[in-house]
Amino acid sequence: MMNRPVEGTRRKSGIKRLRKLRTAIVEKGLDVLLISQPENLRYLSGFTGSSGWLLISGQNAILATDFRYVEQAKGESPDFEIIQTKQELRDWLPGLASDSGWHKLGFESNYISYGGYHKLSKAIKTKPVNLELVPTTGIVEQLRSIKETEELGFITKAVALTDAAFEQARAIIRPGITEREAAWEIEKFLRQERSEGMPFEIIVASGPNSALPHARPTEKIIQSGEPVLIDMGAKINGYCSDFSRTLLLGETDKSLQEIYNIVLKAQTAAIEKAESGMDASQVDQLARSVIEQAGYGDAFGHGLGHGVGLAVHEFPALGPSSSDSLADGMVFTIEPGIYLAGRGGVRIEDMVVLENGKAKVLTKAKRDLLF
């Protein structure tokens, strides 16, 4: 019973999403769009299985999947026509296209392998089918980047969960515990509080390990005086959060505290000055210039942030070479960092949503220097 209102909203928003997608398909001159990217599938149809395709045309909304997922598809995607197919596109797509009168089929060029494309293309050539394969990118991702109210609600819950987990982490992380033990305690908390798995492996990186932006928890024992970088996410109703803080345990090096304050200043600049309508690369530059001016430009080797939703990394990308631009309804991270090989690193990551032209911070955990 409890799930009904959500279900009703989902079906209504599903219909709205399909309508927007069909407009985009017509604009691109396509008869049909083949969708294989898992979060795009889920966004449009509700289907959460790990193997399947959508085919969306003006008339059709088809979910094709194999034996293993047919029952699940019927339950999760009541508004779609479910067809059971073999696992290789070439075995069934040319026939379906011919029966349906499709001649221009768009596909997601970043989510079909070179090999898969060539098998399909070859199969088409051997059949009496007039079907052109048209590479596309980002059509559904663009729709996904602007969050609906319900989506923002799930994201806000996921953010609250990582905030709560950080309070746990602060209590747990003391000199003497290993990185692995700390990460596992955090994960247990998140999972017991109903996070649907982990969007990515939790990072607890101490001392020199914190200089590896994508460190994995090791058996290293956390020592007093070390920076401890924590990066974690939660997932609620499919929607992710992403969160980082760096603790400076006990008496740390003055230079680490200085770095911490530079990163915090860079993050604050980006949060305060980000506006809808800006290029994503401009927002990156707002933070990057603070770090560059402090002389640490080379030590900030990744982009400022990324969109978060059904995927933990999605549109928009906030980096120096991004061509995305920002709009109200987008949810993304702002996470500058400074990493000094052999010594340690600091990253501070919040999630924000653009509302009324400005960035509203979703993350509630304190950003001050923490001991």
Next chain:
Amino acid sequence: MMNRPVEGTRRKSGIKRLRKLRTAIVEKGLDVLLISQPENLRYLSGFTGSSGWLLISGQNAILATDFRYVEQAKGESPDFEIIQTKQELRDWLPGLASDSGWHKLGFESNYISYGGYHKLSKAIKTKPVNLELVPTTGIVEQLRSIKETEELGFITKAVALTDAAFEQARAIIRPGITEREAAWEIEKFLRQERSEGMPFEIIVASGPNSALPHARPTEKIIQSGEPVLIDMGAKINGYCSDFSRTLLLGETDKSLQEIYNIVLKAQTAAIEKAESGMDASQVDQLARSVIEQAGYGDAFGHGLGHGVGLAVHEFPALGPSSSDSLADGMVFTIEPGIYLAGRGGVRIEDMVVLENGKAKVLTKAKRDLLF
């Protein structure tokens, strides 16, 4: 200190693997092979980061990765030349190929997207580079399919861990517990016993849910008289196990017990009659014919099994349309199933290794009808 012997063995086996790969590269007429599939990367170099490429030629063994993973790569892949690159191949590969005198570059066609290939191909055309891109499949996967002694040791440990977890599961799974709670208890056990994450999401599927071959644990309360299908894996030193059993709780339907016995008979036939040198499809048929003769052919909609190693699904594939053939040293699952929509399903899955021409079962858990 404890890690040194393993480290030494790994480096020696790494050199042997590279030697075999270079022979294959020469046989295919390539100057260099570009490797992007994550387990192939790890197998050859030890690198476990989530973004990177290997370039293996007669002279070179290069690991290219971006800023985030350079420090990790230096630690994990001491025998490789580490180069720091941008994240897109097109930005650096044409120049490196030109400098290195490579003209025929093989790439893994199932692990490069259509879009990525085209960007690279376009970049090559705009530069004064004489470089041909040659699609390849399965070169490293073939090497990986034959396990070395050390690899078999890790796999055996992972199998022992799922065996132990099944003993826990039998104690935990009683009428009244939800699927989700049971799956989480099993996961906690596996993780606390040092499984490196979960190779796939644990399945605990009861009653009608057990008819979904890839069910996810739900809030459904497990009832007496229901089949409960458990499918789980563990990971030790990167190597996976894969394990399924179906419990029949309390007084179950006679027809379910009948199905159980058919699946068991099918599995036993495949285990006893599998031989090195056979086509993988023949072994599938050994089990499938038992199920077909019992009248349930349509209810066994997946292949009999798959190789297991660094990936939980790898070479060989054991299915009706597989073209793989079996050889000593291969490790794979044998997992027939019968699934009746709305009623329930049974799957029994063991892991075996081919030794001296015959299948040796690695899984120790009982296969009898369990209540």
